[in-house]
Amino acid sequence: MKLISELRQDIVSGDWVVIARVRARRPHDFLGQKRVSFNQPKRTCPFETLAGDALLAYPVDGAGKKERWWVEVIPNKYPVFAKGICAVFNRAGIYQWTEGAGAHEVVVTKDHTRAFDAMSDEEVELVARAYQDRYTILKEDECAQYVSIFHNHGRLAGATIRHPHSQIIVLPVVPPDVGRSIKGSEEYFREHKKCVHCVMVKFEQEEKARVIYAxxxxxxxxxxxxxxxxxxxxxxxxxxxxxxxxxxxxRRGFAHALRIALAKIAQGLENPDYNFFLHTAPIKDEKKHSHYHWHLEIVPKTAIWAGFEIGTGIEISTIAPEDAAEFLRKIKV
Ligand SMILES: [Zn+2]
Ligand SMILES: [Zn+2]
Structure with missing residues (x-):
């Protein structure tokens, strides 16, 4: 298969970026702000019927007919990474690059408008099961270094199709943010002989000020x-x-916690756009990463990156997390 993207490494920071030629954009496509129509009606929605090439489909009651599916996983029609030859690290003069080999899948839930905050626990749990089952299969790909699972809710969060869906991307490198998180966890473990996230979870449970739900x-x-x-x-x-x-x-505990968290922000903040993503251990060297503690992060789109954030990498949160937690704790869902 023809490769549709490449990963290039920044020679100074070591970070990877993707150069995607997917949509064959020309420079004039970037002029001005092109507004994408986001509120597609159901009749033109690509996710209304079970796809013929679905990689899995689960009905809510766990058995029964496939037509009663609640969640399906399909190959992305416009992948950023596609199956290809295993990534080889090539040189381009002083630089390093590699082919965008991997996979790109879409996890679709049946209802055209009902997002996570309005799903039942069972429905969220099925989505989590689809994430797990696809992950377990995809990590067997010998080119894969990391499987990224994320969800974009709303246009400001980068969703281009209104119908709720998550994405799974298999990468031939460990992404920079995950790499930093792993490195921090590893260094803490070396110094303290403890998992930094376990220490944090214990401290937060005692402290209570930043706990939203447990x-x-x-x-x-x-x-x-x-x-x-x-x-x-x-x-x-x-x-x-x-x-x-x-x-x-x-998984039941996880699904419930995720639904509660998203329902609280939907209700408390009047349905803001948000992204959520999983951070889990990289695929290779399983033993070497046993110090890591997987988690899910939800980032509501409450601000945009401006000059200071882009220039420094320091983000500004305009509410203290203690106040945010107190506010969300009180929202009844
Ligand atoms: Zn739809
Ligand atoms: Zn831990």
Missing amino acids: NERFIVIAPYASRSAFEIRIFPKAHSAHFEKMNGEE
């Missing part, structure tokens, strides 16, 4: 160093590096 297995907090207003993180209370290894009981 059940037996998961805790939802506003992080101490929140990067943006109303940023939320969901952690399993028990140490685990690999999100895909959740058992049924853990």
